[in-house]
Amino acid sequence: MYDAIMAETISITGHGGDQIEAYYARPLGPGPFGGVVVIHHMPGYDPQAKEITRTFAVNGHNAICPNLYTREAPGASPDDAAATARARGGVPDERLVGDVGAAVAFLRAVPNSNGKAGTIGYCSGGRQSFLAAVSLPLDAAVDCYGAFVVGNPPAGWPLKAGPIVALTRNLSCPLLGLFGAEDSRPSPEQVQALEQELKARGKTYEFHSYDGAGHAFFAVNRPSYRPEAANDGWNRIWDFFGRYLAA
Amino acid sequence: MCTYQTEQIKVAGSGKGTVGWFGLTDATVYYDHPVHAPAEHSLNIDFLNPGQGPSARVAVELTAESARALAKAIEAALASVPAERR
Numbered sequence: 001m002y003d004a005i006m007a008e009t010i011s012i013t014g015h016g017g018d019q020i021e022a023y024y025a026r027p028l029g030p031g032p033f034g035g036v037v038v039i040h041h042m043p044g045y046d047p048q049a050k051e052i053t054r055t056f057a058v059n060g061h062n063a064i065c066p067n068l069y070t071r072e073a074p075g076a077s078p079d080d081a082a083a084t085a086r087a088r089g090g091v092p093d094e095r096l097v098g099d100v101g102a103a104v105a106f107l108r109a110v111p112n113s114n115g116k117a118g119t120i121g122y123c124s125g126g127r128q129s130f131l132a133a134v135s136l137p138l139d140a141a142v143d144c145y146g147a148f149v150v151g152n153p154p155a156g157w158p159l160k161a162g163p164i165v166a167l168t169r170n171l172s173c174p175l176l177g178l179f180g181a182e183d184s185r186p187s188p189e190q191v192q193a194l195e196q197e198l199k200a201r202g203k204t205y206e207f208h209s210y211d212g213a214g215h216a217f218f219a220v221n222r223p224s225y226r227p228e229a230a231n232d233g234w235n236r237i238w239d240f241f242g243r244y245l246a247a
Numbered sequence: 248m249c250t251y252q253t254e255q256i257k258v259a260g261s262g263k264g265t266v267g268w269f270g271l272t273d274a275t276v277y278y279d280h281p282v283h284a285p286a287e288h289s290l291n292i293d294f295l296n297p298g299q300g301p302s303a304r305v306a307v308e309l310t311a312e313s314a315r316a317l318a319k320a321i322e323a324a325l326a327s328v329p330a331e332r333r
Contacts, residue, residue, distance in 0.1 A: 043282060073301035077265075079282045083293050084301040087255070087275055158253050216280065223287050224280075
């Protein structure tokens with residue numbers, strides 16, 4: 001099988017007509033391919049987020065990771081950009097939906113697209129993947145340990161992110177949730193509350209919670225990495241996107 | 248989740264970052280996932296000058312124990328200075 005990929009930094013027109021940076025990776029075979037928007041974690045548009053984006057291309061998806069901090073910190077290193085965005089309370093929800101919507105439109109319009117597109121996000125991006133899926137017409141969405149889908153940040157935190165579980169009724173696509181049983185944000189109780197709401201609304205979903213794993217168990221460059229959970233999680237992702245983003 | 252309580256203060260002084268020396272105007276102190284330190288969480292301090300952009304930043308990530316030791320050392324160093332020189 002021909003397995004070449006191409007990965008590069010591009011610019012797309014995001015929320016409000018703003019030009020935002022994005023990392024775009026795609027297979028060079030004829031396709032057609034489904035598309036995946038990778039929503040980076042709160043530490044930013046870093047080398048690991050780009051590696052994840054390339055991994056989707058290697059596995060037969062067009063993938064794009066918008067730099068959600070382009071506006072706050074154009075050209076800055078990822079950690080400096082993340083520190084700036086963090087101090088300002090993160091990415092506003094409306095802007096996130098605009099940027100992800102633009103990335104989805106981009107993926108559906110590329111010549112080798114099969115017309116299908118989904119999202120995956122990690123950490124704050126997990127919540128944002130859910131937010132995109134209740135705000136935009138998508139074909140699949142993956143939430144990796146996103147906090148504050150259920151529940152509020154504690155008083156005094158700078159993070160501007162409120163609960164969005166009430167929007168579950170608007171969920172436009174199947175949802176895969178991957179969580180650490182030892183995570184506190186989201187806690188197992190919050191994951192359960194989201195699952196109850198999905199069930200009550202008759203939505204298609206699949207949740208997996210891993211014992212021995214906490215927050216950020218996919219992060220290979222951090223002590224939170226849990227290979228057993230991450231390896232199984234990747235298999236769940238390939239199975240899920242294989243079903244819902246295939247031609 | 249990544250964002251914990253953040254202390255933000257105004258400071259006066261200078262710091263040396265990737266852009267060389269620059270004047271400091273702000274500092275943030277927070278306990279969160281580090282970028283580089285080999286720990287699940289660390290006490291992070293950013294010395295900043297937002298007026299000069301996001302790259303005007305000096306960052307440190309310390310274990311909680313180290314951060315407490317640093318706070319004590321700062322107090323001790325200042326306490327040892329004659330009052331007329333502070």
